[in-house]
Amino acid sequence: MGREVNASEEPEGGAASVSSYRLQQQDDGSAVVLAGEGRSGRLHIGPRELPYGQTSTIRYAEIRELWVHESCRRRGIGGELVRRALAWARAEGYERIAVEASARPDRPALPFYEALGFTRRSVVLDLGLSDVSGAPVDGAGSGDQAGEERS
Numbered sequence: 001m002g003r004e005v006n007a008s009e010e011p012e013g014g015a016a017s018v019s020s021y022r023l024q025q026q027d028d029g030s031a032v033v034l035a036g037e038g039r040s041g042r043l044h045i046g047p048r049e050l051p052y053g054q055t056s057t058i059r060y061a062e063i064r065e066l067w068v069h070e071s072c073r074r075r076g077i078g079g080e081l082v083r084r085a086l087a088w089a090r091a092e093g094y095e096r097i098a099v100e101a102s103a104r105p106d107r108p109a110l111p112f113y114e115a116l117g118f119t120r121r122s123v124v125l126d127l128g129l130s131d132v133s134g135a136p137v138d139g140a141g142s143g144d145q146a147g148e149e150r151s
């Protein structure tokens, strides 16, 4: 007899047993991919928003959110959600996909995306201000703003 899953209950158990993957097109041009109606996992993909002032001739999409239920991980669900998102993006005419991923050693995002063929293109550097002591460098706080330098 088949296993019944109620909306409030446990997610389905793995990529092989997740009977339903569903893609929902959103009004804003993005898309959501659901595994097990969203209980096992979900992904959100849409056009990449470039930082102010930057333009690109390449059509870039961006994975904005990806999550797989803790009890379903390492069974291929995340990979399947991404593959479906890539197929959607290709069909929509996108040429490349970007994703911002945490590099913390206790987070799986980097090894996960690298296993799917993504490579690192940029790195965000981070510093806790309580970790550094000393006076501010010359010019800091003097109203010198990057925007004023640009022509």
Ligand SMILES: CC(C)(COP(=O)(O)OP(=O)(O)OC[C@H]1O[C@@H](n2cnc3c(N)ncnc32)[C@H](O)[C@@H]1OP(=O)(O)O)[C@@H](O)C(=O)NCCC(=O)NCCS
Binding pocket: 064, 065, 066, 067, 068, 069, 072, 073, 074, 075, 076, 077, 078, 079, 080, 099, 100, 101, 102, 107, 108, 109, 111, 112, 113, 115
């Ligand atoms: C990242 C995440 C979506 C992966 O989902 P998943 O269903 O477990 O991934 P898959 O089973 O498809 O894994 C595919 C491959 O990625 C790699 N991978 C996945 N999780 C990993 C981990 N914790 N450590 C090392 N490699 C990992 C492996 O190579 C894996 O293949 P394998 O299981 O045959 O070794 C899931 O761990 C998650 O939801 N994490 C919390 C939210 C998050 O970090 N989201 C990404 C932010 S953009």
